[in-house]
Amino acid sequence: xxxxxxxxxxxxxxxxxxxxxxxxxxxxxxxxxxxxxxxxxxxxxxxxxxxxxxxxxxxxxxxxxxxxxxxxxxxxxxxxxxxxxxxxxxxxxxxxxxxxxxxxxxxxxxxxxxxxxxxxxxxxxxxxxxxxxxxxxxxxxxxxxxxxxxxxxxxxxxxxxxxxxxxxxxxxxxxxxxxxxxxxxxxxxxxxxxxxxxxxxxxxxxxxxxxxxxxxxxxxxxxxxxxx
Amino acid sequence: xxxxxxxxxxxxxxxxxxxxxxxxxxxxxxxxxxxxxxxxxxxxxxxxxxxxxxxxxxxxxxxxxxxxxxxxxxxxxxxxxxxxxxxxxxxxxxxxxxxxxxxxxxxxxxxxxxxxxxxxxxxxxxxxxxxxxxxxxxxxxxxxxxxxxxxxxxxxxxxxxxxxxxxxxxxxxxxxxxxxxxxxxxxxxxxxxxxxxxxxxxxxxxxxxxxxxxxxx
Numbered sequence: 144x145x146x147x148x149x150x151x152x153x154x155x156x157x158x159x160x161x162x163x164x165x166x167x168x169x170x171x172x173x174x175x176x177x178x179x180x181x182x183x184x185x186x187x188x189x190x191x192x193x194x195x196x197x198x199x200x201x202x203x204x205x206x207x208x209x210x211x212x213x214x215x216x217x218x219x220x221x222x223x224x225x226x227x228x229x230x231x232x233x234x235x236x237x238x239x240x241x242x243x244x245x246x247x248x249x250x251x252x253x254x255x256x257x258x259x260x261x262x263x264x265x266x267x268x269x270x271x272x273x274x275x276x277x278x279x280x281x282x283x284x285x286x287x288x289x290x291x292x293x294x295x296x297x298x299x300x301x302x303x304x305x306x307x308x309x310x311x312x313x314x315x316x317x318x319x320x321x322x323x324x325x326x327x328x329x330x331x332x333x334x335x336x337x338x339x340x341x342x343x344x345x346x347x348x349x350x351x352x353x354x355x356x357x358x359x360x361x362x363x364x365x366x367x368x369x370x371x
Numbered sequence: 372x373x374x375x376x377x378x379x380x381x382x383x384x385x386x387x388x389x390x391x392x393x394x395x396x397x398x399x400x401x402x403x404x405x406x407x408x409x410x411x412x413x414x415x416x417x418x419x420x421x422x423x424x425x426x427x428x429x430x431x432x433x434x435x436x437x438x439x440x441x442x443x444x445x446x447x448x449x450x451x452x453x454x455x456x457x458x459x460x461x462x463x464x465x466x467x468x469x470x471x472x473x474x475x476x477x478x479x480x481x482x483x484x485x486x487x488x489x490x491x492x493x494x495x496x497x498x499x500x501x502x503x504x505x506x507x508x509x510x511x512x513x514x515x516x517x518x519x520x521x522x523x524x525x526x527x528x529x530x531x532x533x534x535x536x537x538x539x540x541x542x543x544x545x546x547x548x549x550x551x552x553x554x555x556x557x558x559x560x561x562x563x564x565x566x567x568x569x570x571x572x573x574x575x576x577x578x579x580x581x582x583x584x585x586x587x588x
Binding site: 169170195221222223232243244262266311312320347 | 416417418419420433434435436437439440441446452453454455456459462463487490492493494495496497498499500501504505530531532533534
């Protein structure tokens with residue numbers, strides 16, 4: 144089915160204070176920046192953010208942190224954002240640190256209808272605290288629970304009119320898994336192209352998962368139309 | 372040659388032809404500079420590329436192609452881009468031949484701590500816990516001491532990255548192999564005596580008769 148394209152402002156209005164939000168990206172590569180800018184401009188508060196990292200001040204998730212929009216993070220790394228570290232230490236943001244491979248598997252489990260994942264990562268470390276250890280054929284694993292969110296904010300390279308998405312190089316990262324695990328999925332593509340331009344084998348996120356597309360970025364050029 | 376270059380050049384000698392290798396951010400990433408192209412090694416960056424290449428010329432960087440530290444890179448012929456689930460499937464699933472990671476402490480059991488200094492610095496573990504669990508060989512590349520404090524300790528006081536024993540520790544003073552019996556001193560850096568190494572080490576070292584001088588790539 145054809146998707147409507149929303150302005151970033153209209154898309155941001157869908158996200159209420161207190162929502163849980165998965166945000167694609169790895170050090171702000173493959174992060175929906177226009178969507179984040181609109182959330183900051185809207186003044187959203189008290190978000191729970193699930194993302195690989197908190198990027199750095201002025202980029203990606205870092206912009207939400209700086210704006211005071213985040214009260215909780217589930218993430219694997221905050222080391223390159225001193226603001227997140229300071230806010231965690233003074234208690235303004237609660238941070239659950241999750242090993243990166245476990246984080247993506249918890250998101251996958253949430254999106255794929257699994258009751259959790261069994262992983263050896265974290266056994267015998269602080270990560271094990273409070274978790275169930277499951278023995279399978281004599282080997283021990285941690286039971287890590289699935290993650291879902293109210294929204295997934297995805298950055299893609301191309302989208303077509305039915306919402307199929309393709310990604311470029313290292314800008315895939317968490318996006319394809321997060322597109323499964325958000326109750327409402329908003330994708331910010333670099334370009335929107337006619338159906339068929341993305342060959343079916345290049346589609347990494349099928350359009351059936353995508354609820355809304357952001358309008359294309361205003362790159363400055365305007366086509367000639369009857370209006371102008 | 373400064374300390375970091377010495378460590379990177381020594382670690383580079385551990386890398387064999389055709390291996391799939393993950394280099395951590397910081398010091399470990401320097402190792403790639405000393406691995407000859409003829410070895411046809413594939414470097415993985417956990418953010419999603421197998422076949423990481425050098426930084427492209429100024430003005431030719433692509434914002435969609437970075438390493439795990441967020442720096443611009445290129446890709447070598449045969450490279451593949453992957454998502455995070457595949458990337459960590461490779462790591463955790465035993466498909467990675469080697470990882471080289473930085474360290475805050477390594478103890479006598481060869482256990483690594485490298486992700487947290489409680490109350491002071493909490494960067495997070497990122498991919499380190501999965502890498503130590505999953506890689507066939509784990510090499511720790513680190514300065515022997517930090518601010519006068521030994522980093523090779525009897526028992527880690529910092530939170531562990533994993534229970535697994537790492538395979539090799541390369542510092543600016545020595546090459547040390549954790550074994551069932553304990554930490555075995557294998558090599559000393561050029562111009563560094565065994566006594567100096569022992570003095571800079573809090574952990575007990577097993578000192579054999581056949582300690583070699585470190586050879587670097």
